[in-house]
Amino acid sequence: MNEFEDIEKELQSLQPKPPTDAFTARVADALGDSGDVSFRRISPEVLKPKNKSKKLLLFLPPALAIAASLVWMFFILPSHSFWDSPVLDAEKIEMQPDGPLLATIEEDAASPLHGVSLEELEAHSGVPTNGWLDPQVQQRLIHQVDEGLIRRPGFAPGRQVRYHYLDETLWMHPTSNTRIISTTPRQEVLILEVDLY
Amino acid sequence: MNTEPIWKSWFARHGAKLLLFARQQARNPHDAEDLVQEAFVRIWRLYGHTGEVAPGLVYRQVRRLAIDWARSLDRRKVREQKVVAESPLHESFKFSLEQDERQKAILKVVDRLPPEQKEVLTLKIWGELTFDEIGRTLDLSLNTVASRYRYALQKLKDWLPAELDDRPQEGKKVQK
Numbered sequence: 487m488n489e490f491e492d493i494e495k496e497l498q499s500l501q502p503k504p505p506t507d508a509f510t511a512r513v514a515d516a517l518g519d520s521g522d523v524s525f526r527r528i529s530p531e532v533l534k535p536k537n538k539s540k541k542l543l544l545f546l547p548p549a550l551a552i553a554a555s556l557v558w559m560f561f562i563l564p565s566h567s568f569w570d571s572p573v574l575d576a577e578k579i580e581m582q583p584d585g586p587l588l589a590t591i592e593e594d595a596a597s598p599l600h601g602v603s604l605e606e607l608e609a610h611s612g613v614p615t616n617g618w619l620d621p622q623v624q625q626r627l628i629h630q631v632d633e634g635l636i637r638r639p640g641f642a643p644g645r646q647v648r649y650h651y652l653d654e655t656l657w658m659h660p661t662s663n664t665r666i667i668s669t670t671p672r673q674e675v676l677i678l679e680v681d682l683y
Numbered sequence: 684m685n686t687e688p689i690w691k692s693w694f695a696r697h698g699a700k701l702l703l704f705a706r707q708q709a710r711n712p713h714d715a716e717d718l719v720q721e722a723f724v725r726i727w728r729l730y731g732h733t734g735e736v737a738p739g740l741v742y743r744q745v746r747r748l749a750i751d752w753a754r755s756l757d758r759r760k761v762r763e764q765k766v767v768a769e770s771p772l773h774e775s776f777k778f779s780l781e782q783d784e785r786q787k788a789i790l791k792v793v794d795r796l797p798p799e800q801k802e803v804l805t806l807k808i809w810g811e812l813t814f815d816e817i818g819r820t821l822d823l824s825l826n827t828v829a830s831r832y833r834y835a836l837q838k839l840k841d842w843l844p845a846e847l848d849d850r851p852q853e854g855k856k857v858q859k
Contacts, residue, residue: 490836493843497793497808500786501777505698505719513694513720520728521688634689635735645735680735 614662622656635680644677689734690727697738700810703775704742707802708749712774718745718752739816742806746820788846792839800835807832 488494505513514521594603604615633646650673657666701723705715722744730736772794776786793801806817818828 490833490840493836493839494808496789497804497839500790500809502699502703502775502809503777505694505702505716509716509720510691510694510698512716513723514691516720516724517690517727517731520724520731521690632734634692681737 613664614659617659617661619658619660622658624654624656626652626654628652636677638677643680645680647676647678649674649676690731693736694723697741700738701741701745703809704802704805705745705749706772706775707798707805708746709752714752718748722748738810739812739820742810742812742816743820785847789839789843792842792846795842796835796838800831800838803828803831804835 593601597604597607599607602610608615628650630650631648633648635643636646637643650671653670653672655668655670657668658664698719701719702715705718705722706712709715709718719741722741726736726741726744730740772790776790793804796804802821803817806812806820807814810817812820814825814828814832817823818825821828823831
């Protein structure tokens with residue numbers, strides 16, 4: 487243990503006074519347009535003051551309803567006479583006769599659907615199953631958001647950048663002139679190491 | 684979507700520490716504010732577009748400006764400034780009511796430290812800079828920084844009990 491640990495902790499517990507609003511405003515004036523070159527997004531939740539009492543009122547009626555149901559289920563129902571009726575007697579439950587539960591399904595290895603052959607698939611969907619070109623995959627960057635500096639325990643601080651992509655896959659069937667496009671949104675978060683000095 | 688200029692959150696995080704450091708360089712609250720403003724604006728104009736600025740750069744700029752300003756002032760002005768401006772360190776800190784006396788005693792002891800040790804202590808404890816960053820800020824070697832920090836802590840440890848013993852007596856004197 488560091489012999490100065492206590493005094494260091496005590497010093498760290500002292501907090502310097504924050505800059506006054508007037509001083510911050512002065513700095514804003516002095517910065518001018520240079521202050522507007524980089525922005526960060528603020529989540530709406532941060533801006534909204536949390537109204538706990540409103541939330542409480544909102545959740546009170548459902549909570550009371552759930553409590554009433556629980557009381558009814560555990561205290562009133564067990565005392566009711568029909569609860570003791572022999573309906574649930576295991577001996578009176580008729581067992582189903584032994585037999586095959588599932589019909590035998592012929593598997594078509596080429597079909598993408600379990601239990602459906604390619605012919606059936608083609609007949610039902612109206613889409614040809616053969617003659618498709620190789621799918622074309624494209625990744626489109628929609629926008630990127632710089633979410634500012636983050637602290638990582640045990641590592642140097644990093645800048646978190648979030649990329650929003652749209653992954654598009656295009657299947658083409660030239661014979662029938664059919665095109666199918668699948669679009670999937672995707673986010674990628676990159677943490678770039680920040681040089682401390 | 685709401686946005687806020689990044690400099691505002693940066694300044695809210697580091698402004699108080701910079702002012703504390705600048706107070707030791709300028710020895711005058713108004714000059715300290717001018718120093719921080721000038722240093723911060725200069726650095727932010729250079730690197731603000733990156734969205735983040737290493738605090739060490741601004742500390743270093745504060746120190747360089749302080750040296751430049753001190754050179755530009757004539758000796759008479761410096762003397763006057765020192766007489767007017769010497770204000771206790773505890774004026775730059777927030778206090779909790781329960782520990783008010785003890786905290787003031789600690790800061791009084793910090794105030795008694797030699798300036799070169801006090802600035803290292805300030806940058807390390809409140810500026811949260813590494814020894815390496817402090818060395819670059821003050822143009823000192825790593826060993827010098829580390830030893831100044833250690834000397835400062837040793838003095839605080841030695842002087843604090845006496846300072847704490849003295850405080851009730853001071854209170855009595857005031858009551859009389």
